[in-house]
Amino acid sequence: MRHIISLLMENEAGALSRVAGLFSARGYNIESLTVAPTEDPTLSRMTLVTVDSDDVVEQITKQLNKLIEVVKVVDLSEGVHIERELMLVKVRAVDKGRDEIKRLVDIFRGHIIDVTDKSYTIELTGPGSKLDAFLNTIDRSTILETVRTGASGIGRGERILKA
Amino acid sequence: MDTDLTGAEITIRCLQEEGVDYIFGYPGGAVLFIYDELFKQDKVKHVLVRHEQAAVHAADGYARSSNKVGVALVTSGPGVTNAITGIATAYMDSIPMVIISGQVPTHAIGLDAFQEVDAIGITRPCVKHNFLVKDIAELATTLKKAFYIASTGRPGPVLVDIPKDVSQQKVPFSYPESVSLRSYHPVTKGHSGQIKKAAQLILEGKRPMVYAGGGVILSDAAPQLTELVRMLGFPCTNTLMGLGGFPATDKHSVGMLGMHGTYEANMAMQHCDVLIAIGARFDDRVIGNPKHFFNEDRKIIHIDIDPSSISKRVKVDVPIVGGVSDVLVELIKQLKARKTKPDQVSLKAWWKQIDLWRARDCLKYDRASTIIKPQMVVEKLYQVTKGDAFITSDVGQHQMWAAQFYKFDKPRRWINSGGLGTMGFGLPAAMGVQFANPRGAVACITGEASIQMCIQELSTCKQYGLPLKIINLNNRYMGMVRQWQEFFHGNRYAESYMNALPNFVKLAESYGHVGMKIEQPGDIEGALKEAFKLKDRLVFMDFITDQTENVFPMIPGGKGLSEMILV
Numbered sequence: 001m002r003h004i005i006s007l008l009m010e011n012e013a014g015a016l017s018r019v020a021g022l023f024s025a026r027g028y029n030i031e032s033l034t035v036a037p038t039e040d041p042t043l044s045r046m047t048l049v050t051v052d053s054d055d056v057v058e059q060i061t062k063q064l065n066k067l068i069e070v071v072k073v074v075d076l077s078e079g080v081h082i083e084r085e086l087m088l089v090k091v092r093a094v095d096k097g098r099d100e101i102k103r104l105v106d107i108f109r110g111h112i113i114d115v116t117d118k119s120y121t122i123e124l125t126g127p128g129s130k131l132d133a134f135l136n137t138i139d140r141s142t143i144l145e146t147v148r149t150g151a152s153g154i155g156r157g158e159r160i161l162k163a
Numbered sequence: 164m165d166t167d168l169t170g171a172e173i174t175i176r177c178l179q180e181e182g183v184d185y186i187f188g189y190p191g192g193a194v195l196f197i198y199d200e201l202f203k204q205d206k207v208k209h210v211l212v213r214h215e216q217a218a219v220h221a222a223d224g225y226a227r228s229s230n231k232v233g234v235a236l237v238t239s240g241p242g243v244t245n246a247i248t249g250i251a252t253a254y255m256d257s258i259p260m261v262i263i264s265g266q267v268p269t270h271a272i273g274l275d276a277f278q279e280v281d282a283i284g285i286t287r288p289c290v291k292h293n294f295l296v297k298d299i300a301e302l303a304t305t306l307k308k309a310f311y312i313a314s315t316g317r318p319g320p321v322l323v324d325i326p327k328d329v330s331q332q333k334v335p336f337s338y339p340e341s342v343s344l345r346s347y348h349p350v351t352k353g354h355s356g357q358i359k360k361a362a363q364l365i366l367e368g369k370r371p372m373v374y375a376g377g378g379v380i381l382s383d384a385a386p387q388l389t390e391l392v393r394m395l396g397f398p399c400t401n402t403l404m405g406l407g408g409f410p411a412t413d414k415h416s417v418g419m420l421g422m423h424g425t426y427e428a429n430m431a432m433q434h435c436d437v438l439i440a441i442g443a444r445f446d447d448r449v450i451g452n453p454k455h456f457f458n459e460d461r462k463i464i465h466i467d468i469d470p471s472s473i474s475k476r477v478k479v480d481v482p483i484v485g486g487v488s489d490v491l492v493e494l495i496k497q498l499k500a501r502k503t504k505p506d507q508v509s510l511k512a513w514w515k516q517i518d519l520w521r522a523r524d525c526l527k528y529d530r531a532s533t534i535i536k537p538q539m540v541v542e543k544l545y546q547v548t549k550g551d552a553f554i555t556s557d558v559g560q561h562q563m564w565a566a567q568f569y570k571f572d573k574p575r576r577w578i579n580s581g582g583l584g585t586m587g588f589g590l591p592a593a594m595g596v597q598f599a600n601p602r603g604a605v606a607c608i609t610g611e612a613s614i615q616m617c618i619q620e621l622s623t624c625k626q627y628g629l630p631l632k633i634i635n636l637n638n639r640y641m642g643m644v645r646q647w648q649e650f651f652h653g654n655r656y657a658e659s660y661m662n663a664l665p666n667f668v669k670l671a672e673s674y675g676h677v678g679m680k681i682e683q684p685g686d687i688e689g690a691l692k693e694a695f696k697l698k699d700r701l702v703f704m705d706f707i708t709d710q711t712e713n714v715f716p717m718i719p720g721g722k723g724l725s726e727m728i729l730v
């Protein structure tokens with residue numbers, strides 16, 4: 001099953017490599033990983049997506065908790081949560097295709113954030129499945145480049161992850 | 164008045180504040196300022212080894228036998244890489260240690276400087292935690308944290324990497340009384356509701372069993388374990404790491420379990436209906452194939468300080484996260500408060516079954532042999548030392564025979580590399596044990612292959628006058644490798660024959676020690692007695708043993724507990 005794990009850790013050099021090292025050393029897979037400092041600059045927040053059995057994910061959260069620099073770990077998929085991912089796509093946009101792409105971007109509530117006479121750069125946010133849907137809809141041959149951030153997640157309502 | 168101290172002075176002051184009496188190390192460029200400060204004081208005594216691996220093993224043996232944090236000091240680059248085997252050994256067995264390593268100056272880090280290695284990166288997978296001290300203002304707090312982390316919770320080695328310029332700079336010094344880390348709160352007390360459930364389950368058992376591991380030793384819980392087992396009248400087995408946690412000569416002891424455990428311990432483990440696992444982790448050398456383990460139905464209580472050890476290889480019914488010692492105190496209290504007792508009729512029947520298994524006499528060997536049987540050497544060593552020596556071992560057949568035939572009644576007497584299985588551990592570990600227990604009899608049971616992996620330490624032993632007794636079970640083979648090749652690889656003894664062995668007697672003598680060669684079974688006891696009479700000399704005893712003796716019982720890899728090969 002796909003699990004989305006959120007963790008707070010000390011914003012220190014090397015903390016990220018401890019997490020990454022743990023996954024490679026114990027053979028856990030990482031589908032995506034995103035990390036940045038929080039409003040408290042001493043803390044970083046990481047969102048990890050992994051696909052594994054519940055037993056393995058239980059071990060993953062236990063092993064993450066054991067890392068000295070990890071302050072809190074929560075498996076967001078255990079409750080209601082929201083996840084978002086940002087994607088930038090550069091596509092070839094010429095002639096009639098320019099209008100068609102513009103319409104598709106509007107349908108997906110994206111933005112065109114850079115324009116040349118031959119290309120558009122599109123910004124799209126949403127759950128990973130929406131970004132996948134966009135890529136499946138657009139004419140693949142027009143895609144020049146894509147970059148995705150990986151999922152960030154947060155619990156709904158009163159579910160709060162704080163140090 | 165200038166009260167500022169250099170980083171090197173601060174390092175030594177911190178060690179003094181922590182009550183460190185011995186550190187084990189080897190100097191080099193990046194730690195010269197620290198060595199200079201060591202030189203100027205005499206509270207912290209430094210033991211100079213001959214290889215950094217030995218420094219860490221010695222600190223490890225010191226820690227295992229004393230329950231104090233072991234400390235090693237190594238230089239940057241090759242100093243650190245040589246120390247890795249020692250660090251990984253301590254990590255696998257959860258030994259509290261602080262390793263201080265020198266590092267190239269901060270401005271040179273990352274520039275491929277001379278003797279530079281990424282110590283933090285290279286040790287990350289085999290330490291509980293590590294620190295690179297880039298700012299001298301954080302040195303004292305970091306060292307305090309290192310000792311705190313190493314010795315609390317599930318213990319483990321912590322590395323502190325100190326760049327040369329940091330050891331040279333100056334700041335005002337004050338040693339923090341305590342540290343708190345918002346991200347590290349090791350538990351000690353177990354959940355009382357869970358302990359209550361455990362007590363209930365224990366009293367319902369018809370075929371109960373106590374399975375105790377190294378956690379009992381690490382948390383100094385041998386008295387509590389002994390009280391619990393005797394109070395309940397249950398059989399108790401110990402893992403390789405847990406030997407001495409429960410007296411081996413007690414009638415409730417069924418000996419060690421696992422790959423080379425006793426028939427009765429493995430059979431009882433397989434067929435019990437309530438299992439109380441205490442500070443043990445169901446590893447592959449203990450329960451063999453987990454699927455086979457679950458062919459039998461049983462309820463499992465698991466007490467461990469590390470939540471990640473619980474339900475890792477084996478699903479358990481009543482997990483209790485907490486320090487073994489604290490949890491056992493509470494469990495005993497709760498059991499005593501209850502009116503009910505374990506069902507004596509079924510317990511009696513269970514013991515009858517266990518005694519039948521015992522009668523199989525799984526550790527028997529040919530006592531009339533005219534060639535020395537290695538088992539006999541360990542048995543005689545046990546008798547001559549009255550079971551009261553500190554025994555270290557290397558890794559292989561001799562290690563298993565030591566574990567099977569030396570009956571440990573006390574904790575912290577059996578010092579071996581159980582998790583990593585490090586050949587070369589025995590001799591340097593014995594040095595550390597001797598420093599921690601200057602009046603104790605210390606013997607290293609080893610083989611001609613293992614001993615050669617750290618044999619240079621005979622020189623260290625000479626320098627410090629360490630009166631170790633080295634029991635070399637010399638069968639001219641890497642015995643365990645040979646045994647596996649015999650059983651599983653069609654007798655093809657690929658590269659397991661130890662050719663071109665030194666004359667160990669002359670070798671020992673060349674280091675200024677006493678050497679003995681023993682070739683007749685009838686000479687074993689006399690030689691051992693003679694050796695232990697030499698209280699201030701290291702004696703290297705080269706026992707020429709049966710080349711093809713095997714360790715039995717044996718659970719082949721991938722097999723289950725009741726699928727032992729028996730002699």
